[in-house]
Amino acid sequence: MKSFKWFSLAILLSMCSLAAWGQSTATLTGTVTDPSGAVVPSAQVKVHSLATGIDRVIHTDSDGIYVVPSLEPGDYSVQATVSGFSNYTVQKVTLDVSQTVTVNMHLAVSSAGETIEVESTSQQIETQTMTVGQVIDRKTVQEIPLNGRHFLDLTVLTPGGVVAPTSGSLTAPSRGLGANSFITAGNREDSVNFQINGVNLNDISQNQITFQPSISTTSEFKINNSTFSAEFGRSDGSIVTVATRSGTNQFHGEAFDFFRNEALDARNYFNRNFNPSTGLPIVGLPGEKAPLKRNNFGGSVGGPIWKDKTFFYASYEGLRQHQGILQNSTVLTAAQQATIAANAALFPAAAALAKLIPLPNSGNNYVAFTPGPVSIDQYTADVLQQFSSNDSLHGFYAFQKDVRTEPALQGDTIPGWGDHRAAHRQILTLNETHIFSPNFVNEARLGFNRISIAFNPANLIDPTSVGIGDGLVGNVGLPQTTLSDIGLVFGGPSGFPQGRNDTLGLISDTATLLRGKHTLKFGGEFRRYLSASFAGNIGTLTYVSTPNNFEKDNATVFSVQPNISSSRVYDGALGAFFQDNFKFTQRLTLEYGLRFEWNGTPVEGENRFVLFNPNGNGGPTLTQVGTNGLAANSAYKQSYSYEPRLGFAYDIFGTSKTVVRGGYAYLVDQPASNTVTGLAANPPFSTSVTYNGAAIPVSSLYASAKAAGVAISSINPNFKDAYIESFNLNVQQALPGGIVTSLGYYGSVGRHLRIATNENQASGPVGSPHLYQTLSANSPIDPGVTIASNISEVNSIGTSNYNALWLVFSKNLHHGLELNMNYEWAKSMDINSLGSQGGLNLQDSNNPSGNYGLSDFDVRHHFAGTAIYVLPFKGNRLVSGYQLSTIVQYQTGNPVNITAGSSSFNGLTGVIRPNLVGHVITHKSQAPVAGSVSSATNVTFIQNSPGTICDVTTYTPACTFEIPGTQASATAPTAPTAYTGIGNIQRNGVTGPGFADVDLSGQKETKLFKNVMFTLRADAFDILNHPNFGQPSGNVQSSTFGQISATRFATSDGGSSRQLQISGKFTF
Template sequence: MRSDLGLPLGDLQGFAMGKIAVASRRSLLRIFVLALCALPMHGQTANTGAIAGTVSDPSGALVAGAALVVKSQATHEERDLTTDAGGSFSVPFLAPGHYDLTVRATRFEPFTFNDVQVRITEVSRLKIQLTISGAKEHIEVSAKPSLLQTENATLGRVIDRNTVQELPLVNRNFTQILGLTAGTNTDIVDATQLGAGSQEIRANGARSGDNNFMLNGVDANSYSSNMSEVTPFGGAGIAIPAPDTIQEFKVQNSLYDAQYGRGGGANVNVETRSGTADFHGSVYYFGRNEALDANNFFANATGVPRGEFRRSQPGGTLGGPMPLSKKRTFFFVSYQATRDVNAASLSSSVRSLSLPPIPQVRTPASLGAVFGGQTGVFGGVAVAPNGSNINPVALNLLNAQNPDGAFLIPSPQTSGSGVNYTAALPGHYNEDQFNANFDVNLRKADNLSVKFFFSNSNQDVPFFGATVPGFPALRSFGNRNLSISETHPFSSQTINQFRFGFSRNAGQGVAGGTLTDQDVGINSPSGTQEGLPQIEVLGAFELGNSSNDRGKTASNNFYLSDVMFLSRGKHDFRVGAEIFRNQFNQLTDNTAGVLITLSFPDFLLGLPAGPAGAVGNGTSLSSIYASGVVAGIPHVGQRASAGHFFILDDWKATRTLTLNLGVRVEVNGQQSEVGGRQSNFFPKFYVAPPVGGFTSPATSGFVLPGNFSGNAPEGFPRENSTLLNHPIQSHPEPRIGFAWQPFSSKGLVLRGGYGIYANRISFGGNGVPLTFNPPFTLSAVFTGGANAPRACSIPFQICRQPPRSQIS
């Protein structure tokens, strides 16, 4: 099941920040005052690293003006620079990989450092000691990767390509090893889970929604929930490139510098592979089946055979120089397919129930013979021995059949108490993903990179809301991620990196059940219920699709960033800004309703409260203990903009002490709905009722946004378009860190720091809930005595909201 949601990108008006295009003068003043006070990072970014170090003579004196050439082993790209007056050098914005560094200086022999490894967000520090010329030899040294990070206070770990590819990932999903970084934890991986199997990460006690994900240096978050995994109502998670596509990724779990923000949890930076000067490729296949799997305990007990479990993941990669490009343009492409048939997942494919002794013959007489004389939980009228008072709705449901001819409500598979029924139905998950990367050397050290990731997936979940077969959840998801970056050197000590990013995370959920309320005789208020309500018989079974099975979401996210690197003696500065424009469209169709009965006899009777007789069940409570319905405007479009600014510096204070000093300001614009279809409660508009009275109107205190263009119902004043009680706020976020080697030995590094980190709230956590307030959404739930008049045939209260034509 694939579907293009067709949800609009929405107007891009306000992309350049709208109300927050320019920070207030006061905020800017704070930035520069703090920057001048601090004046102290190396030029590494979310998807690049750096090489830094010093050049000295045999006596240890630093050599100024030494010429250095840094050459990529992958693309043969070169970058030239010289050491400064203090003999120091810094090479920023290097793609992850291995490099050779050659040093030449007057009166000294040439020196080459081979195989220097560069990792994203990290600095590889070298100490180069030249020899006096005359020996007529070229000295070459192979660099060994340092196990200690001596350049900054950031805590985290780089996971390289070999690790990602060689670890036995159950779903070949890199999020399943995010927890390898100290200070983080993830959920235990469920090897039988249907789907991509994405895991949430929690860093140092922060919530899983407090993280920031970046793919190829640009924003890759899912703004529906800030989560990495998909959500039931159609919310798509983040993009998950195949392990063979990933170059490396870094999890920064605390004390990251001022360039990184948006969340107070972990920063996850993923970089996909690039082409090289030589052609390289791979073809692979990963497979799994149920041949050696054990059967479920309850399936064995009820005579159900082992469920099918087969996963196939073929794919391939290809990279190299573009033809006729004189090895100035490089490409890398990859493809992976996933085909998963899974009847072993306890969360989506297997259900074990304790069913009442429902006979195979479902006539009133046969049912009465089994359940005659039994009453509901609260007593009252009993089921007649001949079944004459069994509710027609219950009888219709008991005789309804699935397309395979099996009863919708099954009979027990074994006799006796306890679990007597098990179903193991195969769910299906299919995904196709494609990655295309292009890197162009425009001029020496001037690079253009374009990287695009595409994935489509669909799955059917046999069990989600219902616990009996016949109500699958059908879902489809799509991810698009585009990253365009240009690195431009103004000089060897002043380099700029510009980025544009776009991501789209879209999904939809469709209820797979075909039975409707009219099919079984349930009368629902017109315009509110669609499909069969979710019906729960407490302790026995659940019917109907969950309201969360129906919905569509699409998040379109635009991202601009610019970072300037300046090397000035012992100070390596970075100054930059990020601009975000986010659009979130949601179509919610959770209007089927929910019914709850407390026992199977209550379900069979389905009578309202009242005296025993033709109508009542002989108690003060209905056989339908609770009923609920939601109705409202299904389609909303949330919009928000943000601007983040930072300045920071790595100050090599001494040979053994590096200070990381900076400040970040995040100006997060408030969320609004494009048509003003949301409301909020403002205490200043609330009118308290008299003692013993009721609030009138019931919506007293609720307000509509200023951009609402419909006909406002009576009693709803207008306020600002965001419906929040405070304006846009921004606060400086200082970041201070140090890395100190107290002894001459390289075996000990002390790191520490302090920082303020802010979370950017998702649309699902702020804007979307406002659309569920009156008058746009009506949520009516009645339980106990409030639901006393309800019966199986008319289970819902007649609750009306203003027609959509009046408020949309």
């Protein structure tokens, strides 16, 4: 392995350039012609930065073509000069990140050296590349209503983007922090390549974004989601390229504060104290709004350090959010508390634990809003140094510290528990651009990216202080405790503590060479990462009966992991590419290239990977790498790939108004490091004990528990990197008034996608034997030990398919109005949708294709539009400066997976699907259901009348879902029946509720002094107060099957109820 590292480094240094994961700069190109339309060779073209004063000078080739690569995004003037003709100047051309802009110049004959000045066309279309994407410019980022001020929320405004389902993991927004990824173009949430100034911004552990840079420091960003050129690699999904703000020759800055509280918000749909069907009060539910105090504040300043040479930009943004999280749970009655207190001498553990449980304040329930504070501080610094007209250096550094408490996210139902999360996140980018000649430009990059995050129980109580003998010592927290007969959960959370420190270092470089009609790019990149993680589990404790068990210090179910497992996973990646944009004719551009990528095999720093071999010596074995002839990099084979890219752009009439484009790209994904970290949690490095039986004293849980049997994580030794084949064909049309429309087909197929399978699947119903029951007597680790049922194995056998029609309409600011709209008609299907975040969810691991169905994020129709309108009022400071902006979204629902609560087939819970024997009825009216306290405010979406759920012994014509095998139903009496097989209903066979939202912003900009402005702004999110419901319960054996109990992400920045925000901003 060491020899390979040096070999890779030698390749890196010997290559004349190395691959960028993508480009954060822009390219300007065009043709210079004379009055007759003939091309003008050797014309001088000067490109002048309006922000920094920096010039680039180049000459047209023999075909009159000029190309100026590696330009920082921003505004430029372009001038063509040649003897005998007038100077031709385009006054302002806007270059966006990762964009190629065409500016053709038509000279007039002149003998007096006069200059003709023209305005740039207000909207550009892509006439040179096959890349499909959209730029979100600074005006849009800053001025449309953006709830939470997270730029990733704007991805729904791009073609292919959809509002993520509530079942997502990385796409579920964290309070204050926003989402860690997004869904677009049928790609998984962990397949996005995030870049900032061309440097990777992914957290390698889960392939999510390390953090979202403040929109105050974001100049603009672009999302590419189909057929990238060969210079882009690493991921098989979308690419997000963020360009940061830099200083200019003018000092500029801002100071702002965005404020929200509950007084400005509407009450959430489900947070009411009356039943809308009857108008009667509901016991146990609060009517007041959830408390909220939120301030998002900060400032920035930028300008010249040395005019035309050195520029700086620095920013700070902070968030302080104090939010109440609703917790509503049945608790011990006052009488039960009194009984426990009276018997404290006999049952001290119950007495001690009861003191941690609040008395009821609403019937038998305790209802409260528990504080969930969030604190975030982010600092950024940007320096741009122009050493000479041919050499510049751009540096950027960002650091973020964030802390938050989640009182209910892990399942606790009363205050005082939950988890506490603290993180440090940072990124450093260095970009050097060197112009060796007008025809040869080189961009070199260095990058560093790190996240350090820890999750701990919020209440670090010593379990022995309350009489719990769980084998843990010190202030580590209680096991997560459940009183199952009343549904009370407190303590824990289980699965904690845990954390990770992920570090990425990279070096990359892209060279651009102009040769006649060819624009050649070539290079490569080397990246190295370390993912250090730890995980413990303070366990679970269950009392089946409150009076018979809890009050008498007896428990029936217990588990704990007495040690903390850890790992230090290293890996590297190397890429190289060649790309040619060939101007075949004045109208036709061909784009073709080839990318080579090598993703190494991860290794653990202390050889703590333990591999499962079902065909070992004498049977199943566990072997530690680095022993028994097993190499350190034996988890799976190293993988390399060749990725062709091919496309074209045809300017039909030669006017840059109508362009047909098409492309194909083979895109390979780099696996997240958590693909293998489970291997370091195998015995002997991680052990657990469990008890499940007759009631035993809680003071001796650990002593009474027995070894659980080995729980094994595995990876298929033939694991392969996932890949997507992406293709599209589209037409773009520029219209008068700065309007551009496009219509196209977009598709992709995915292969070798990551998926978890059960390698120890039982052969039949409950009680049937698993394939592997004990380790071989010859196993190097734990010989002869019982195997604890399921074995989760990481495989690469997933597939996907996506087909879509995209329609895009955009209008640049003209007569005060700017519009951007897109519509998508699509269908996405796969075997599994969660990738690196997905656990075992196949009802039959021996037939993975039986899981093929609609993707969790499938959306049949999606529309998103934005508008910015500058009101045409002119005059003094009181009547001018008004502006309105809006975001409008609509999409149809995400699929709902119908499951059974327990398993009759494979030893897994909640995975088996029932038989579909009738017609599924959904209630589009979503009328509230009158009934018990727990369901009085729920919304029924899927019909669940008496008889809707049955098994083979209770079938009637009214039945819709039949439970296979020997399972009990919550809504119909059952009797034990013979195994009848797994259910036949297709995965994700029902479509859930849709999503509709209108956000509106109004602002007044007032000039205070020369170059000093104040903007007062009000944002209304979900201004129509339209509740966007979450998914209904899909478990047919749940008492709430078919019911919806919450809006989408109700505690995040974008809860599904009207929210108002007031802000003020000073700019200069």
